[in-house]
Amino acid sequence: MQLLTRFKISGYLFLWVLAYFSHCKNSSSSGENLAALLPLLNLTSDLNFCPKSPLPSEIQIATTVVSASANVSGFSDKNKAINGICGSGDLVGSLDVYALDITGPGASIVLSWGGKTVKNVTGDDFIVYDNSFRISDESNTYAMDPSVIQVSIDNTNFCGFNPSYTGGGVNIMNSWNRFGGLRPVYYNMSTKPFTNLELFTKTNGSFLLGGGDGFDLEDLDPNDPNDTGCDSNLVDTIRASGFKFLKITSAAEVNNPNTGSKFPWPPGSYNGSDIDGVVARELQ
Structure with missing residues (x-):
């Protein structure tokens, strides 16, 4: 049985685990199902230690929420988008x-x-952290929160x-490009620290x-039809001088120019993108 439901509300974690385990006892593959629960059980211990305070000084994390108006029950603390990166693995x-x-x-x-500026350096200039995780033995199938990124x-x-x-396929990673x-x-x-340089090191293909x-x-791309205020002059300026503001938008709110309708939203999540933080390669 694959774990297809994206579980988000920490207050319900214990009850959800009990319900899932009860189901597993009646399943012929209960051993596999129990093994799938172990990362969730480990997650509760990770929450006790993350985020780290104070934040590591060399990690160039976005520090200010300029605007945000979502109010999703259990996940409405805007500080969570800037208080540190607390990933839990694959x-x-x-x-x-x-x-x-x-x-x-x-x-x-x-x-x-x-107020600082994210510079344009060689390779990736910033990293967006969400909470996607793999939901199949196939490494390309994930529970994802595709988001449109703008600077x-x-x-x-x-x-x-x-x-x-x-x-x-909405859960196939290769179906989404530049999200x-x-x-x-x-x-x-x-629990798993890296240096700023290591964070921007490519490994295993397109993964960092x-x-x-x-x-x-x-x-x-100055020709992105969703960026009406952007042109080649502005793109050249950002490439030369960097940027100060970064916008993250749930993909389902953005028009897909290839279809004339909004981008699809993967099943299994009752809310939009989940923001863990953003880290820049170099600031000035």
Whole structure:
């Protein structure tokens, strides 16, 4: 039996585990099902140690919530989007997150680095951490929160990466290109620390050593139809001088120009993207 339900509300964790275990006792594959629960049980201990305080000084984490209006029960603390990265690995998502709505004004959050500028350097310039996790033995099948990522100098005109969905399946990672919220988070500031350099180190193909989804400012697209305030001049300016504001929006709130309707939303989640944090490669 695959664990397809994205469990998010920490207060219900114990009751949910009991119910699931009761079902497993009547299953011929109870051993496998019990093994699938172990990451969830370990998660409760991880929550006691993360986020780390004070934050590691070398990790360039976004420190300011500029705007956010979601109010998802149990996950409405905006500070969770800037208080540290608390990943739980490949098989379970972190609960130390701020949850966005699927659609509407609460589907977006804008973060900043307290007035500092994220520079354009070689390779990925920042990493977005959500709480995706694998739900199948196939490494490409995940419970995901695809999010559209945009950057800005003035918090008015945003430029994005022209994300695309191929239609190959909402839980198939390769169906989503240039989105956040796709890859699991291995980085945990307390139990699995990394240096800032290690976080931006590629491993296992498109995955980063600490997980999350990396973005390179060289990939900004002035022709993204969802960024009407962006043009080639603004893209060139951001590439040359960096950006100060980052917007994360649940994909279901954004128009898919290939279909004329909103991007689909994966099943199993009653809310939108879950924000664990954002880390920049270099600030100025």
